[in-house]
Amino acid sequence: MVLETPSPAERLSFxxxxxxxxxxxxxxxxxxxxPDPARQLASRARRxxxxxxxxxxxxxxxxxxxxxxxxxxxxxxxxxxxxxAAASPR
Numbered sequence: 001m002v003l004e005t006p007s008p009a010e011r012l013s014f015x016x017x018x019x020x021x022x023x024x025x026x027x028x029x030x031x032x033x034x035p036d037p038a039r040q041l042a043s044r045a046r047r048x049x050x051x052x053x054x055x056x057x058x059x060x061x062x063x064x065x066x067x068x069x070x071x072x073x074x075x076x077x078x079x080x081x082x083x084x085a086a087a088s089p090r
Contacts, residue, residue, distance in 0.1 A: 005052050006045035013038050014045035 006014060012031060016022040017038075022030075028038040 005048045007041075010041045010045035010048070013041035014049070017042050018046065 009031065013027055016027045016030065017024060024035045024039050024042070027042070028035040031038055031041075
């Protein structure tokens, strides 16, 4: 997972600021640091996350993404009931 690459302190600073928009003054207080080190930790985490390999491509089944949900051109069941969908042959 991409967020496993930063250290715990970097991850905390990054998530609080970049994901939840917590100001660095508040992040620093939560982390018992001053704002400049909290800002630096978030910056390092940002670089590590950007440098991490991208997530894998979507899983393809028989050359189609989403093939696990049934063919696109054929409804799974003609009636809208879940029991009919479960009993429907594919």
